[in-house]
Amino acid sequence: MILVTGASGQLASLVAAQARAIGLPFLTAGRSADADRVIDFDRPETLDFGGISTLFWVSAGYAEDDVVIRRHGAVLEAARRHGVGHVVYTSLSRASDHLGFALAHRWTEQAIRESGMDWAILRNGLYAELIGALAAPVGGRIEAPFGFGAMSAVARADLAGAALAVLRDPASHRGRIYELSGVTPFRAPDLAARLGVSYAPRSLAAERERLGVLPLLPFQPPMLLSIFSAAAAGFLHTPASDLRALVREPLDALSVACEAARRGV
Numbered sequence: 001m002i003l004v005t006g007a008s009g010q011l012a013s014l015v016a017a018q019a020r021a022i023g024l025p026f027l028t029a030g031r032s033a034d035a036d037r038v039i040d041f042d043r044p045e046t047l048d049f050g051g052i053s054t055l056f057w058v059s060a061g062y063a064e065d066d067v068v069i070r071r072h073g074a075v076l077e078a079a080r081r082h083g084v085g086h087v088v089y090t091s092l093s094r095a096s097d098h099l100g101f102a103l104a105h106r107w108t109e110q111a112i113r114e115s116g117m118d119w120a121i122l123r124n125g126l127y128a129e130l131i132g133a134l135a136a137p138v139g140g141r142i143e144a145p146f147g148f149g150a151m152s153a154v155a156r157a158d159l160a161g162a163a164l165a166v167l168r169d170p171a172s173h174r175g176r177i178y179e180l181s182g183v184t185p186f187r188a189p190d191l192a193a194r195l196g197v198s199y200a201p202r203s204l205a206a207e208r209e210r211l212g213v214l215p216l217l218p219f220q221p222p223m224l225l226s227i228f229s230a231a232a233a234g235f236l237h238t239p240a241s242d243l244r245a246l247v248r249e250p251l252d253a254l255s256v257a258c259e260a261a262r263r264g265v
Contacts, residue, residue, distance in 0.1 A: 001051055002026040002167055006058035007035040010129075011090065014160035015056060015167075024168065027052075041071040047078035054086045054170050055079055056163065059108070061101055064219050068104035076115055086118040086170040088163065093125045093181045095152065095238040100219075100226035109177075120166050120173040125181030125238060126227070128153040128253040132260030134227070135191055141198040142261075145207050146188035147232025152181035154243065155251040162246035178246065181238035182253040188231070194258050204229060 002019070006012040007030035019026045027036040040046045041060040049055060060071045079087060089112055092105040112119045131153045135144045162180050166173045192199035202210070207228060211221040230236050243250050 002054045002056055003029050003037070003049060003052040004056045004058075005029045005039065006060070008032045009058060011156055011159060011163075012056075012058050014156055015163050018160055018164045019167065022164075022168075024164070026056075026167075041075060044074045044078065047074060049079050049082035049084050052079075052082065052084050054088065054167065055084050056167060057087055057089045059090055059105065061104065062217075065101075065104045065107075069107050072104065072108045073111065076111055080115060080117065084117060086120070086174070087112055087115070088120045088122065088166055088170060088173075090159075090163070091121050091123045093123045093152070093179055093238055095179075095181060095235060096126065096230070098226065098230040098233070098235045100223040118170070118174045120170065120175070121177045122159070122163060122166065123177060123179050123181075124159050125152050125154040125241075126236065127159075128155050128182065128251075128256040129260040132191070132257035132262075133264065134224070135188060135257070136261045136264040137192075137195060137197040141200050142188060142192045142195075143200055143202045144188070145201040145204055145228045145232060147201060147228075147234075148187055148189065149231050149234035150185035150187055150237040151231055152183075152185045152236060152238040152241065153253045153257060154180060154182035154241075155253055155256040158182075158243060158247050158250045162243060165246040178242040179238060179240065180243050180246070181241045183241050183243050183250050184253060185237050186254040186257070190254060191257055191261065194254060195261060201232075204232075 007028035029037040029039040189199045
């Protein structure tokens, strides 16, 4: 039996929908009462992995590094205790090591490799939907400070498809690390041109000031700024991706980003 964590999240929901469509046996886990198993990474007593052969583990981010590391350590301990045989973890692409949330992913990868369980690691690129949402035009122009570097963003649906390819036969992917960035990079000016708006990026200092008055958690502005600064410096481009090894025809990431930018979400 497969357990898909983060049941209410967008990536896990896509994985669950695709698994359901092909009849793959799975259960969902999350904080929501709608999940098959109510599991809260902040409450180790709820980490019930009994009867689970493969754990599809969506990172419990959105917190400071020490919190995420504590959560992930508890998940690994519970998985070993309950006899989980294979862990499939959604990590972050190697090209994204400059981002403010990379450290907890790398810590988790190392802990998984040392766990004694079989594993596969999916190093996901940044979502094209996220790039589009951050670049949503205001007043006919994009001001988000992505600079002019190429970004290897990837559609969530493609990452879900890659995950499903691994979950269908976890044993054949044992010990594999897949770099799953987008196969067709684009730049913020490309996004602006496709949307028919101008691109006039504000400075990082101006962006920091703007974020400082928004209702964000303290750790969120530095994380967002790290995305902008890494993009501007050209560090969100991955020269090689394993995506086509798992997904036959990846979606056009620029089109996906444009759709998200139009929605503004």
